Amino acid sequence: MEDIKKNLETVNGKIKEAADGCGRNADDIILVAVSKTRSPEEVNTAIDAGVTDIGENKVQEIMDKYDEIKPVRWHLIGHLQTNKVKYIIDKVDMIHSVDSMKLAKEINKRAKAHEKTMDILVQINPAQEESKFGVSIDEAGDLVREILDSCENIRIKGLMSVAPIAEDPRDVKPYFDGVKAKYDELAKIEHPNLDFKYLSMGMSHDFQVAIEAGSNLVRVGSAIFGERDYELYRKQQAEKKAREQEENK
Ligand SMILES: *Cc1c(COP(=O)(O)O)cnc(C)c1O
Numbered sequence: 001m002e003d004i005k006k007n008l009e010t011v012n013g014k015i016k017e018a019a020d021g022c023g024r025n026a027d028d029i030i031l032v033a034v035s036k037t038r039s040p041e042e043v044n045t046a047i048d049a050g051v052t053d054i055g056e057n058k059v060q061e062i063m064d065k066y067d068e069i070k071p072v073r074w075h076l077i078g079h080l081q082t083n084k085v086k087y088i089i090d091k092v093d094m095i096h097s098v099d100s101m102k103l104a105k106e107i108n109k110r111a112k113a114h115e116k117t118m119d120i121l122v123q124i125n126p127a128q129e130e131s132k133f134g135v136s137i138d139e140a141g142d143l144v145r146e147i148l149d150s151c152e153n154i155r156i157k158g159l160m161s162v163a164p165i166a167e168d169p170r171d172v173k174p175y176f177d178g179v180k181a182k183y184d185e186l187a188k189i190e191h192p193n194l195d196f197k198y199l200s201m202g203m204s205h206d207f208q209v210a211i212e213a214g215s216n217l218v219r220v221g222s223a224i225f226g227e228r229d230y231e232l233y234r235k236q237q238a239e240k241k242a243r244e245q246e247e248n249k
Contacts, residue, residue, distance in 0.1 A: 004042060005049040007224045008033075015218065018208035029211060030198075032075050034221030036061055037233040040068035042225060047072050055096075055219050059084040064237065066091055077160070077200075077219055079133045082106040094119040096160040096200050099134045101146055108151035117153050117193075121160040121200055124182070126175040132162055137182050148191045155193050159183050160200035169206035176201050176213030183214070
């Protein structure tokens with residue numbers, strides 16, 4: 001647990017270094033601590049150490065942890081199936097992974113039922129990798145306009161992207177630059193439900209390069225919490241369920 005605080009200091013130092021290096025203000029960059037596979041205790045330790053925003057990529061993990069986590073802003077950063085929107089519509093502050101009209105319409109419907117406006121980002125898959133979700137840079141404009149035309153309970157706050165994995169993160173800078181150019185273009189659209197504020201790019205291995213390209217929201221997991229152990233997480237969840245069943249007998 002000691003490590004989380006120290007790692008956080010290191011990450012914040014690197015954010016500052018990257019911002020300074022390109023004449024930006026580090027205060028303008030939001031750190032989303034990605035807490036997938038991490039226990040509520042670990043997440044709360046990060047929150048005590050100053051984390052204001054956490055990101056999860058699975059609906060189930062949000063449901064599992066939600067009640068045990070201290071007040072914080074929640075980001076859904078992973079692929080979202082339409083049939084699961086209802087579970088998180090009243091829990092998360094922003095959905096980063098909108099990449100289809102089908103999903104946007106479901107979010108809109110659920111947001112309306114909750115009498116709220118949901119903040120979203122449109123996810124771009126800049127290298128068009130099969131393994132990743134998101135629309136191409138060329139398709140982004142059409143999706144943004146279509147959402148604005150038909151989803152009055154959605155507010156589009158910007159774009160999100162996951163770059164390809166590269167040995168040298170500098171190699172993916174052109175992808176980040178491409179997304180940033182599209183961001184600047186779409187930010188000019190005038191519409192009450194479009195308010196571009198966030199460009200969500202950069203993970204543990206490439207957030208400094210993403211900041212140089214203009215990202216103002218970085219999603220960092222392993223650099224804060226250490227390497228993920230999915231097997232251990234599944235075991236802990238199974239034990240927790242067994243305990244709860246025992247208590248409810
Ligand atoms: C897991 C994840 C991250 C964080 O990854 P790290 O490499 O651990 O920093 C960021 N964004 C998304 C969409 C993720 O699923």
